[in-house]
Amino acid sequence: xxxxxLISVFEEEDHMLNAAIDSAKISDRIMVYDGPIKAMKNRxxxxxxxxxxxxxxxxxFFTGHWKSDADKRTDMLIEAQADNYDAWALWLxxxxxLLYGEYxxxxxxxxxxxxxTGGTTIRIVEYDGSVAQCYGKLIRVxxxxxxxxxxxxxxxxxxxxxxxxxxPICSAGGIPIGEIxxxxxxxxxxxxxxxxxxxxxxxRHGLRNPERTAPRLHDEEAKSFEDMLSExx
Numbered sequence: 001x002x003x004x005x006l007i008s009v010f011e012e013e014d015h016m017l018n019a020a021i022d023s024a025k026i027s028d029r030i031m032v033y034d035g036p037i038k039a040m041k042n043r044x045x046x047x048x049x050x051x052x053x054x055x056x057x058x059x060x061f062f063t064g065h066w067k068s069d070a071d072k073r074t075d076m077l078i079e080a081q082a083d084n085y086d087a088w089a090l091w092l093x094x095x096x097x098l099l100y101g102e103y104x105x106x107x108x109x110x111x112x113x114x115x116x117t118g119g120t121t122i123r124i125v126e127y128d129g130s131v132a133q134c135y136g137k138l139i140r141v142x143x144x145x146x147x148x149x150x151x152x153x154x155x156x157x158x159x160x161x162x163x164x165x166x167x168p169i170c171s172a173g174g175i176p177i178g179e180i181x182x183x184x185x186x187x188x189x190x191x192x193x194x195x196x197x198x199x200x201x202x203x204r205h206g207l208r209n210p211e212r213t214a215p216r217l218h219d220e221e222a223k224s225f226e227d228m229l230s231e232x233x
Contacts, residue, residue, distance in 0.1 A: 001105050002087035004029045004141070005098075006076045008069070010036050012094035013209060018053045023097035024090065026104055029083060030059035033076050037069050070147040077144055085142040091151055092137075095205050096124070104199040108138070118143025118156065119164075123194045124201040128172040131193050136164030137201065 005024035009017060009032060021030055035046075048062040062079075066072040073091075080089055088108045092098065111120035119139035124132050136151045145155045153163050168177055169191040176191035194200035 001108060002029075002084045003027045003090065003105055003108065004031060004080050004083065004087050005090045005092055006073075006080060007032045007092045007094065008072060008076065009034050009094035016204070016207065017094050018055070019097055019204075020092050020094055021053050021059050022055055022057050023099070023101055024092060025057045026098075026101045027090070028087075029080075030057070031062065031076060031079060032059055033062045033064070033072060035062075035064045035066060035072065037066055037072060069150040070153075073147040073151055077141060077147065080141045087141050089139050089141045090122075090137060091139075092201070093203075095208055096201050096203050098199065099194075099202055100197055100199045103197060107199050111138075122200060123169075123198070124166065124203055125193065126203050127206045129170070129174045129193070130168065130172050131170035131174060132166040132168050134164075134166050134201070136166075 003026065005021075005027040007017070007020055007024075007030065011034070017032070021032070024030055046063045046065075048060060050058060051061045052058055062076075064072075064075075066075070077089070080087060088105075090098065090104065098104065107120070107122070114120075119135070121133050121135055122138045124134050124137070126132075136154070143157055145157050145159070147154055148161065152165060153161065155161050170193055171177055174193040178191055
């Protein structure tokens with residue numbers, strides 16, 4: 001099995017990016033795309049090079065600028081497909097790390113046996129202990145044709161458009177979300193924090209430089225979806 005980790009950043013602090021890369025060293029390839037998202041006529045990829053972290057992890061570092069986050073992610077997807085169309089891909093942000101990554105390929109092997117949808121879920125934990133189930137972080141690169149809105153709306157290889165949301169399953173402190181009267185074991189089994197040894201992501205936004213105060217992209221996307229619904233689209 002081939003596993004590539006795709007990391008999208010813009011001027012990320014070295015210690016944060018190195019931690020993200022090192023956490024994914026189980027990957028066969030790590031690709032970092034660094035560059036801004038801004039209004040422009042065309043996407044531009046300026047250069048790429050092979051780099052190493054201080055701890056020796058090798059990765060490919062691409063620089064450029066894109067008119068949207070979807071364009072940036074689509075370029076990353078195309079590059080991954082060129083290397084191995086059948087590979088699995090893990091998406092990471094610069095302030096995220098993969099925990100128990102040494103078992104991630106086992107997770108993907110199992111998913112191949114259970115689903116033909118082209119991906120599987122992985123949990124992401126916030127610093128307050130809340131947990132979301134991510135539907136777009138772990139995919140088969142050949143199953144996706146392009147990204148339409150960041151990582152949350154995609155066009156599949158068969159032409160279908162689908163949403164890949166982050167679905168909250170635990171509130172702060174890891175308390176399961178859902179109406180649980182008395183004791184509902186199936187709900188507790190599904191809506192739970194990750195187990196020890198279970199691959200998952202940790203969102204370390206609290207360690208960012210306080211000067212990086214730009215709104216998180218998923219907040220902007222949530223507002224966009226709300227606007228679309230209110231307009232009846």
